[in-house]
Amino acid sequence: MFYRPGHEDHGLPHNPFKAIVAPRPIGWISTLTPNGTANLAPYSFFNGVADDPPMVMYSTTGSKIGRDEAKDSLTNIRATGEFCVSIVSRALQDAMNLSSGHYAPDEDEYVIAGLTKGTPSVVKAPFVAEAPASLECKLFKEIELPGGATMVLGEVVGVHIRDEHIIDGILDVTTYQPMARLGYRDYAAVSETFALNRPGQK
Structure with missing residues (x-):
């Protein structure tokens, strides 16, 4: 099949785009x-975009349900210029799902999801203490995208890694199985990895 987004109806019950660009890491933005x-x-539109200095991005679409205003994460980043990103492990899938609900700005999703606030070292926003790794970030740039989406670029100014996931000097993701978003209501967790050498590498 072929269709032109914005010009033609794909004819499927649900938009396949999110299922095509998958898996996508989940940025747990605090x-x-x-x-x-x-x-x-x-947020499932999330990824790393550079490593020196380390930079991440996430994208938020539309406004809060029932209110003509930006989602709380973006509103707070605009006001404070900072945020944290925590990596979602398989063990935290239910807490992550609970935190995705539509709550009032003064409700604390950490309490709702039964999570612990980690103490940051550089920024003021807490991170998820139970997460295998978390990134403290300063707002670098906000970019308005077509259709009402906003992309937030942040510079990573602090990195937290739980010691139990560093094995033989490397971060072993199989010890915590990072979760990713697929299309529709589907998710995946990394439980197996393999290595490839580039041509010419030994």
């Missing part, structure tokens, strides 16, 4: 409101 209330929400 922020603080200006009055100090923590906010936590997962």
Whole structure:
């Protein structure tokens, strides 16, 4: 099949785009409101975009359900200029799902999901202490995209890794199985890895 997004109907019950660009890491974005209330929400349009300095991006689409305003994560980042990203492990799938609900700005998703606020070292926003790894970030740039989406670029200014996941000097993802978003309601978890050498490498 072939279709032109925005010009032709794909004819399927659901948009296949998210299932094509998959798996996508889940960025568990934590922020603080200006009055100090923590906010936590997962975003599946998330990834690393550079490593020196380390940079990440996430994209938020549309406004809050029932309110004509930006989602809380973006509102808080605009106000404070900082955020944290925690990596979702398989063991945290239910907590991540709970934190994706539509809550009022003054409700604390950490409490709702039964999570612990990790103490940051550089920024003020907490991270998920139970997460295998977390990134403290400063806002670098906000880019408005067609269709009402906003892409947030952040510079990583602090990295937290739980010691039990560093084995023989490397971060072993199979010890915590990072989760990723597929299309529709489907998710995946990394339980197996393999290595490939580039041509010419030994």
